[in-house]
Amino acid sequence: MDKALLNTTARALVARKKGILAADESLRSTSQRFAPINLPHTEENRRAYRDMMFTAPGLEEFISGVIMFDESIRQKAHDGRPFPDFFRSKGILSGIKVDTGFIDMAGFPGDKISEGLDGLRVRLEEYKKLGAVFAKWRAVILIDKNNPSRACIEANAWQLARYAAICQEMDVVPVVEPDVNMTGSHTLERDEEVTTWILNEMVNQFFKQNVFLEGLLVKTNMILPGRDCPVQADIPAVAEASLRVLKRTIPSAIPGVVFLSGGQGTQISTARLDAMNKIGGFPWELSYSYLRSMADPAFAIWKGKPQNVDAAQKELYRRGKLLSAAREGQYSPEMENS
Template sequence: MRQYLSADKEKELIETANTLMAKGKGLLAADESTASMLKRFQSIGIENNEENRRLYRQLLLTGSKDLANYISGVIFFHETFYQCDNNGKPFREILKDNGIIPGIKVDKGLVPLAGTNGENTTQGLDNLSERCAQYYRDGARFAKWRMCSSMSSTSYNFICCSNLSERCAQYYRDGARFAKWRCALKIGDGLPSELCIRETSNVLARYASICQQVLRKFSFFSGFRTD
């Protein structure tokens, strides 16, 4: 069976994954959308404009010299990925200079899945290759894709895939040396439907395939292979 990645690329991905999963460190999810920031700022009476969001990110990412002692990678939202500190230096470059790997959220949010009872799928695959290539050129070294389906409110049982965020594929894409995605499914009242399960599997597989085609550098903590 043909191996998709060369030995040197696999070695590089392992090294990147080891850096991201360094003992005592974690990933900082700073990829809140503009709408999510609106909710946070409203609660403290701050106007939700780009400058205030930039100042918040500056405080979060540069406020402590000890950040690199505890954080191995930071997931950015598109806007934040291109923002700079007061001196004009991009946040992603500040992190890189301190040994923290910058990443980017690449999905474009949830949309209703037609033919189901209120289930969702994730959009953003159509131009993912182009966006990933641009993010990589701009310095991102890992990507995050979210796949989350809301089910019946009468049940709180979860399929084990909800922990994909810790063990999912590590890319070298888009600004990415590893890719993170989450697929959280609640079970109840006949949910998830077979259609939703198939759609979720298809979207995640397409995401992984696209990232490989663009970067050809990634690894999978979950043991999943695409060959």
């Protein structure tokens, strides 16, 4: 393990004014994205969609790294260069999703567990040759009346730490993503309780499994009530609860925390990130690892049509600029109209 390299890479991923583009959609996700615009779900259309995002002029001003999928890390930009080579020329780091999805957890109805530890070392060796310097593993935690169970929390925390240790052994920076999902009607307080639980258990496993804290990033959810909760929280309440949980659970040795945006609207996820950075007073960098909140407006313009690429890329650049401002606590809603 090259600790200096791991720390340098982790810190580069949370460089000031920058965040991570989480473009690691599975084939199922891209199929769902293409269906409403009647775009055939072909390999070439998926490549063109990624090319629209990845080659947007000026993207490197706001994006430190891009998380790819097994298919996309093997694809090429319109100029013939493999995407990792294209990113390297722009000073953007290449990442790869390495969990193979989540399934029902045997013996615990309603709980989920991720797969992908088997053969991970071999896959990482190949991904490194393709250009990846960091990886991501997502653990999905669902909240319901009887969920999550203690077994679910402990099993997912153990997996996240085991994945992190294997990555670091390979000199690949692990991004660990415990995602307490917005699905459900739970309150903000319940989300805070469960997120604190999984983060605490995960960090405990880091120590048990000799994970190098300075060489990883945490990617997690903001503290939010469930999508179906009748009482939704305002921006200050979300910001304060999210920071409260992170301060209780995330050691200062970890270089950075990046938030996922799943289920939030484009503007609200930007405003919530901004509110936290305006509060400040935390020991780690606080940034974003978004896809939908960054790329959805551009996708709505692109619609799979080559003639729309320029306009879509300009919108992607604009969205990146706004997220960069939020990353620094310098965003305001009025900027959305600029």
